[in-house]
Amino acid sequence: MDYYNLLTTCAFIHLLVSIPYAYSNYVENKAGQFFSSGHTNNWAVLVCTSRFWFNYRHVANTLSVYRSVKRLGIPDSHIVLMLADDMACNYRNPKPATVFSHKNMELNVYGDDVEVDYRGYEVTVENFLRVLTGRLPPSTPRSKRLLSDDRSNILIYLTGHGGNGFLKFQDSEEISNMELADAFEQMWQKRRYNELLFIIDTCQGASMYERFYSPNLMALASSQVGEDSLSHQPDLAIGVHLMDKYTFYLLEFLEEVHPASQANMNDLFKVCPQSQCVSTPGHRTDLFQRNPGSVLITDFFGSVLLHDMKQLVADVSSQKPKQKDWHPPDGFILGLWTLILLVFFQTYGIKHLKHIF
């Protein structure tokens, strides 16, 4: 009997001492689960390829994505922003230093902290391909390079005027879908990305991702081959269309995403269905290894910070929530006057009506 008690107490002590080791194993297992997305840093390459004032909407598109990506945590040092023309300080801009994305000038996507890496005539097919493949002259500064490694998730966003199999740069040259596919293949050969999300908002955008053949690529386009992507709303004060439909609804979707959100790619595929966009957005996931339902939006749009042995937490927004100017709803004024009139006539009787009309 005594021996039995001794046995149980010793076993109990052994259990007590070994529990902390079991727990640390559990924490390690959680970390292992966490690392399944496989990336440790995020990059974004955002390109607007059109110039001229009437292509205001393309600059607004690019700046909206830039704003969302910064808000969700990617720092400027990891964003390569290419804008082919300067809309904010254009002579025809009635409100200088602003680029709006919504009528009633609700959202100024230019903000007060924009870092444009390639501007104006520097945005060419050659520079774009050089940024992607890394074949830049040695004198190029750090901010103009894509210094990604094999554990980087990259978001690439292109917008402008395009056609079946090409995208127009600066009204003078084009990039073909084959060149883009080859550029991605060279990035893969040199292990310059872990996973890549390609979004394009142009006419016949789906033709640009038809020729991809490298692994770990996911692509979204605003319209199928043969369809045009349409712009959203003109603003009568500024005089041009402010945004394209697809990116407008994309921005609306991204404004709801916060750094800890669990929204995944399947939600992104549903953005802007044909009823809203008129064109049919398309996507391509056959080259992607993971199931799109398990890919978080913040895997590409946000920035990741891993801790040693700690569970990954998505990033935080560093800005205060945006202040929306409040406009009274349109029907309100009408209703208010109707009420006033009703009260007036109730008080003074309807026989006075003939004095008014």
Place this chain on the structure above:
Amino acid sequence: MPEKQRGRYAALAIAAVVIVVGIPLWWKTTETYRAWLPFSEISELDSLQLQLSVDIEVVFSRGTLTPEQQKKFPLSHVNEKEHQVDAKTGLRYKYETRYRTATIMEEDALNQPTAAEADLSLHMLSESSCGSVVVYVIPESSTLLPEVRFRAFVYFYILKSLLKLIMLIPAVYFQDVKVYVGQRRTALLRSPPFKTSWNLKEVLSNLDVEVEQVVSTMSFGHQDIVAALSNRVRMTKVTKESMADSMRAIKSSPGYEITFSLLNPDPKSHSLHWDIEGAVQSYIQPLLNKLAPIANFSVDSQILYYAVLGVNPRFDNSVSAYTLSADSLSHVINPVEARLGSNAASSNPVLNFLLYVPDAHHSPLFIRDHSKREVPSNAFHSPRWGGIMVYNVNEMYGPEAERPVDININMAKVMGVFLAQLRLMLGVQHTHPPTGFVLQSPGSAGLADWELDRLLWSRSVENIATASTTITSLAQLLDQIGNIVINDNIAQQVSSAVTSLQSAVAELEAGNLAFALQYSREAILASERAFFDPSLLHLLYFPDDQKFAIYIPLFLPMCVPIVLSLLKIVSEAKKRRADKQAKSD
């Protein structure tokens, strides 16, 4: 008719000139200049067979073996292990072991009172070459190795012998120390029990298991080498732990930039002084000097004022301090990162080390881990990015002190934490030594020689794997796209990369680790320079219909008269022959 004859000859002559002179001239002038590349050698590099040779020396001190067992010394033995990682990559590990008895001077060194002193005197006797391992086998009864390795509290020592007798507590907690690994490349191994009746073969086979354990700790391990090959090999079979390890350590690069930043969010209350230059010289520089064969390091520092963390810490009443929970840690870095800046002139990866002194209203600030326990170093790090340490200064002054308070930061404590994080991030592998091993801490050198060797092994293999994939994919790319111009300098870079790669593989086979690393570094530099050369940009993709659209308007108007006249000549010749035939009949 001479006119017609002349016409015929003229047409034939024009056709001849076009075919003999024109076509080659057109071909030559529209050709892109492509310098010769050693494609055959590059395709040989595609299948990589690496052999890693380790020199092991096992020295038996007096009292471990009987004189009959010692008769056959010195003896050497080669052990080879092969692993086929995938279809194109194979690994062979060659362990060359030499057995001998200790010299008199070594015996004197082993007579020192403690293992650390013994290690020091042994090192002064001879310098072991890079990559080799020397194991000294000492008698079982020797007092050189500490007897008990404490896992539990001190008072368990009393129960130790009693419980070992009952054998209810696993021996792992009360294991005798078996191996002492020193700062250089030597290890002291307590001899396992040998029977005096055994012959030498049995003794050695008994010892081999222990020696293998020592070698896999001090030299490379199979999993580390396979992880280093991750550039070449699709990692499907790698364990979660080694994938986590590979994600944690930074990739091999020719240079690194290390930045130390002091964040002072409250300059009105604290006036901080830190002797960063002195601290870097005394703590960090020795480690960087030792790692000089691997990469170039540049160190800089900065102080940021009014830099706040992105999170408001919560006040915890139980410890009356502010705490940052583990979940909020990822929010901390992003707002600061935008202000950190980096050296715009280089494209080297940056490792940031931040020292944050909380403001007076949020002091003291502690970091809690997932189990809500306080992290003793009050620091955390993020893989491939850097580390953050929170330094509380509230205890250094009282409420009546005149603001701003002058505070000198204790650099020794800070640098201790940063050094540990730096080692982890540079890939000095976190060895989990087997039970019974004691590793001597490297002290002021920052890095033990054998830890450096481990790093050199994995770096050499990684460099060779990366350089070979770069060169083969470059060759493939240049082969596939016929339009890219290959300049002479690129051809020269490629050739030098190929020769360096071949030398690196040969040196690895021979066991000269230092030379192998040097050649592998040259190979990777040359291959990267060749691959990322700005002139290798394929901008022109011509679909076939565009090619036809360009050439047809140029050549068709020229070719039509020639072809038609040739046809006419042929038809006339046929007709004449038919006439002649008819005439002769």
